[in-house]
Amino acid sequence: MARYxxxxxxxxxxxxxxxxxxxxxxxRKGNAAVGVRGTDIVVLGVEKxxxxxxxxxxxxxxxxxxxDHIALACAGLKADARVLINRARIECQSHRLTVExxxxxxxxxxxxxxxxxxxxxxxxxxxxxxxxxIVGFDPYSGVPSLYQTDPSGTFSAWKANATGRNSNSxxxxxxxxxxxxxxxxxxxxxxxxxxxVVESGGKNIEVAVMTKEHGLRQLDEAEIDAIAAEIEAEKExxxxxxxxxxxxx
Amino acid sequence: MKxxxxxxxxxxxxxxxxxxxxxxFAAAPSFELPNPADFDGFQKEAIQMVKPAKGTTxxxxxxxxxxxxxxxxxxxxxxxxxxxxxxxxxxxNPYMLGTMAGGAADCQFWHRNLxxxxxxxxxxxxxxxxxxxxxxLLANILYSYRGMGLSIGTMIAGWDETGxxxxxxxxxxxxxxxMRFSVGSGSPYAYGVLDNGYRYDMSIEEAAxxxxxxxxxxxxxxxxxxxxxxxxxxxxxxxxxLSGDDVGELYYKYYPVIPSTVEQEMVEVEWEVEVEQEMVExxxx
Numbered sequence: 354m355a356r357y358x359x360x361x362x363x364x365x366x367x368x369x370x371x372x373x374x375x376x377x378x379x380x381r382k383g384n385a386a387v388g389v390r391g392t393d394i395v396v397l398g399v400e401k402x403x404x405x406x407x408x409x410x411x412x413x414x415x416x417x418x419x420x421d422h423i424a425l426a427c428a429g430l431k432a433d434a435r436v437l438i439n440r441a442r443i444e445c446q447s448h449r450l451t452v453e454x455x456x457x458x459x460x461x462x463x464x465x466x467x468x469x470x471x472x473x474x475x476x477x478x479x480x481x482x483x484x485x486x487i488v489g490f491d492p493y494s495g496v497p498s499l500y501q502t503d504p505s506g507t508f509s510a511w512k513a514n515a516t517g518r519n520s521n522s523x524x525x526x527x528x529x530x531x532x533x534x535x536x537x538x539x540x541x542x543x544x545x546x547x548x549x550v551v552e553s554g555g556k557n558i559e560v561a562v563m564t565k566e567h568g569l570r571q572l573d574e575a576e577i578d579a580i581a582a583e584i585e586a587e588k589e590x591x592x593x594x595x596x597x598x599x600x601x602x
Numbered sequence: 603m604k605x606x607x608x609x610x611x612x613x614x615x616x617x618x619x620x621x622x623x624x625x626x627f628a629a630a631p632s633f634e635l636p637n638p639a640d641f642d643g644f645q646k647e648a649i650q651m652v653k654p655a656k657g658t659t660x661x662x663x664x665x666x667x668x669x670x671x672x673x674x675x676x677x678x679x680x681x682x683x684x685x686x687x688x689x690x691x692x693x694x695n696p697y698m699l700g701t702m703a704g705g706a707a708d709c710q711f712w713h714r715n716l717x718x719x720x721x722x723x724x725x726x727x728x729x730x731x732x733x734x735x736x737x738x739l740l741a742n743i744l745y746s747y748r749g750m751g752l753s754i755g756t757m758i759a760g761w762d763e764t765g766x767x768x769x770x771x772x773x774x775x776x777x778x779x780x781m782r783f784s785v786g787s788g789s790p791y792a793y794g795v796l797d798n799g800y801r802y803d804m805s806i807e808e809a810a811x812x813x814x815x816x817x818x819x820x821x822x823x824x825x826x827x828x829x830x831x832x833x834x835x836x837x838x839x840x841x842x843x844l845s846g847d848d849v850g851e852l853y854y855k856y857y858p859v860i861p862s863t864v865e866q867e868m869v870e871v872e873w874e875v876e877v878e879q880e881m882v883e884x885x886x887x
Contacts, residue, residue, distance in 0.1 A: 451735075451738060451739065451742060452731070452732070452734065452735030452738055452739070453732075453734045453735060453738055454732060454734065454735055457727065459727070459728075460727060463726075493763060
């Protein structure tokens with residue numbers, strides 16, 4: 354087995370591309386990221402490790418714009434993310450130039466996934482060590498979408514998904530609790546999902562919301578704290594209702 | 603700009619069996635430019651030599667119901683009419699048309715290439731390409747060949763999600779969006795009729811008749827235009843050929859010969875000619 358993880362252009366005898374699998378490991382060690390699609394809104398949330406005292410937190414934005422109507426969050430190697438994001442941004446503008454149309458979410462996802470795949474089939478390079486969550490609105494039909502890509506270069510559309518640390522538990526939570534939501538409800542669902550694995554508080558999560566009219570908006574700490582408090586209150590009310598005698602309504 | 607040679611790459615490899623049979627085939631289409639003393643002047647001369655006059659009349663306009671596209675069908679080589687039945691309206695795909703003016707081979711090839719690109723776009727993106735996008739793809743290709751002798755003056759007309767679309771694209775790399783265009787040596791005459799009769803709210807029949815008349819008048823005055831006036835309509839369900847009338851017959855349709863009543867019948871008349879006797883020989887009886 355050890356012989357098959359050096360040059361990535363070769364398969365192992367049992368059909369594995371080990372470099373790609375190791376890249377997925379790197380993703381699993383990255384911070385948690387969650388994305389939820391609503392009917393008129395898409396929400397991205399990322400776990401934020403507490404910023405060092407002297408660090409300027411504004412320079413470590415984890416949810417970024419690819420264009421006015423597309424945003425991206427990722428889990429994994431942040432330096433690789435920077436390279437991929439730059440290429441994607443250029444492609445968004447190049448598309449606008451050659452066909453006078455903004456990209457669709459599917460197009461740019463396909464482009465990013467294609468780029469990730471290329472690096473699994475070239476000599477002398479290693480795969481990108483990140484999975485991305487891409488959200489946005491179709492420029493004409495206004496339909497919101499959420500896509501995920503991974504180091505192997507596959508991509509698919511999701512109603513809600515998570516990647517990074519503890520993504521399995523988040524995904525389980527989402528599968529149990531997902532329903533079609535809009536506006537504030539979608540934001541709450543995303544934050545609830547993230548709070549399953551992250552300590553509560555606006556300091557530890559970064560949330561951004563995208564709507565067709567207003568584009569990408571980062572929620573500030575106060576807002577996140579308020580919603581987290583709301584969620585806490587709801588949870589306590591639910592617990593209390595369970596413990597109380599059944600004849601209480 | 604980097605040359606777009608995607609249209610010139612063949613699917614089969616150009617290399618034959620290594621060495622033996624296909625000696626000296628270059629991989630990419632390219633040629634060495636000569637090294638004259640006056641390079642700029644030489645380029646201009648070469649272009650003038652290669653550029654055939656755009657002897658044709660084509661027109662297209664957007665109106666309430668969609669886009670009307672019309673063209674003549676004459677091909678001329680100088681003073682020689684080489685064909686009266688050239689298809690100058692090229693069907694790029696079921697909802698987009700292109701017109702041909704300039705070099706026939708250039709127009710046909712690059713429109714076909716555009717059709718391929720549009721289809722690939724559809725397959726990759728699961729939605730049709732817009733007229734804007736298609737015209738931009740063509741314009742970018744033509745720009746990359748700028749100065750190399752392509753002669754194309756085309757209009758891309760179609761119907762997409764945003765409604766009817768009409769763009770003029772030429773081999774200089776220009777691309778214009780507009781409501782009415784006419785291209786070719788007969789275009790001034792066509793513009794005269796078209797601009798005079800145009801209204802946005804015409805019915806399909808009125809618009810077709812306007813297009814037909816404009817082509818007819820251009821063929822009447824321009825020697826390089828003639829043959830058959832074809833009229834196509836592009837609507838929400840794609841294009842449809844409406845008519846193809848021989849312009850000679852159109853002349854008699856618009857200006858029918860009125861058989862007038864004969865006022866005088868020809869009879870043999872005897873005249874008394876009052877000239878000198880010696881001039882008249884047996885005149886009069």
